[in-house]
Amino acid sequence: MPGRMGLALAGAILVVAAVLLPDRAEAQFGLRGGPVGVARFAVGHVIGLSRLRHSRMAVRGGRYRSAALRSQDPRGADRSQLSNPYVMRAALTAQAALAGWQGGRRPQGWWRHPDGSYGWVGPVFWPFAHDDLTNAIVFGDTTSLSLYGYGDIYAALFTPYAATELAAYTVPQGRRARKVPTAETLCEASDTGGLPVERIASAVAPNETQRTALDELSSAWNAARDTIRTACPAQTPANAAERLGLMRERVEAMIKAIDTMEAPLSKFVGLLNDDQKARLNALANERRAALASYQSKNADKNAGKDASKDAQAAKACQADYDPVSDENAQRQYEQLLQQQWPAAEIAATLHLDEVARARFEVLQDTTLRTMQTLSACPTEPAATAQARLAAVKARLQTMLQAVGAIADALDDFQADLSDEQKAGFEAIGPKRGV
Secondary structure, eight states: OOHHHHHHHHHHHHHTTTOOOOHHHHHHHHHHHSHHHHHHHHHHHHHHHHHTHHHHHHHHHTTTGGGTTOSSOTTOSOTTOOSOTTHHHHHHHHHHHHHSSGGGTOSOOTTBOTTSOBSEETTEEOTTHHHHHHHHHHSOOOTTGGGOSHHHHHHHHSOSSOHHHHHTTTSOOGGGGGTSOOHHHHHHHHOOOOOOHHHHHHHHOOOHHHHHHHHHHHHHHHHHHHHHHTTSOSSOOOSHHHHHHHHHHHHHHHHHHHHHHHHHHHHHHHTSOHHHHHHHHHHHHHHHHHHHHHHHHTOOTTHHHHHHHHHHHHHHTSTTOOGGGOHHHHHHHHHHHTSOOSHHHHHHHHTOOHHHHHHHHHHHHHHHTHHHHTOOOOOOOOSSHHHHHHHHHHHHHHHHHHHHHHHHHHHHHHTTOOHHHHHHHHHHHHHHTO
């Protein structure tokens, strides 16, 4: 396999957290949820791997680590300037996530997102949550938001951190306190931006009434950020159920934040004339054009292969896509199948009876379905900020439903387990990360 394609495939395998369909789930899902779901999930992420490759390289090189946890916004004061908006995100979350994992000795973790960032940093789920909402709603840029899904849910079930490593993020002690940021510090440092008021004002040239409404919208945007920050964990989650609970609280806070923004956004847009609305909507087009320009300038001799990957990803996301006739997808699927859920290990270690095995299979199947429902397939963003807000809210509600269903399945699985069996289940994740 060519080097670039091999890199992309390796990254896709990392994204799905080194696990995939067990035989029973594969047979049960068939082409509806097995190969199709996997192909759309994994192949769709190739776009993120190829487009954000330079971000990952920058993080590995450590060029931005010294700025990662400064009190000010690490991306700089002028948020309107787009060089690569993902480099600092990746640097911040990579440094923070890996500082507490394996004693900071491991260069990367299996739960990493394709852009080099991390959806879980210690007990914190979804760093940059508020920024992701701003980018998606105002600028139509869902690059980072779309990467959240199955891999993060898997990491919630099988945390890569040991209990002592997680504790370092909430109650740091001794010398490690200087290396591992607290959850509160991370939540504060990762979401310091607000609504780009002056950029919007420059675009629409508001009159006095409109400017008042814009200021009200800015206040609502800041209140939304504070709402998300209240969902920052203050304690170390002790088990998978608590991690899923934290995940649910975080997504609920994001939905509540969107509700806070909705009415002021509608009021502000309603006061604009058609020309002003067009100029407001043009901000999203400018963002996409700037990002495309950055990608073009950083393209290399393998640009043709990147285009081929984009075409493959687009094909995998078509409603009538049949992976049986796609040799590339089949090869990828077969390699991914080699790294399954630790079903046999769990059954043997926990000494599960038939009832517990059946309940665990339900947990697997319920989780694997998110690979289809939370597919990373690229979609064209809506033309207006209000429509994009509704789309983002719908996406988060889908994720919330998925997390709730998985939490229920986990409760059923663990209902009759002994404390020793539950402890054995919790040990699976950190052991696999060694």
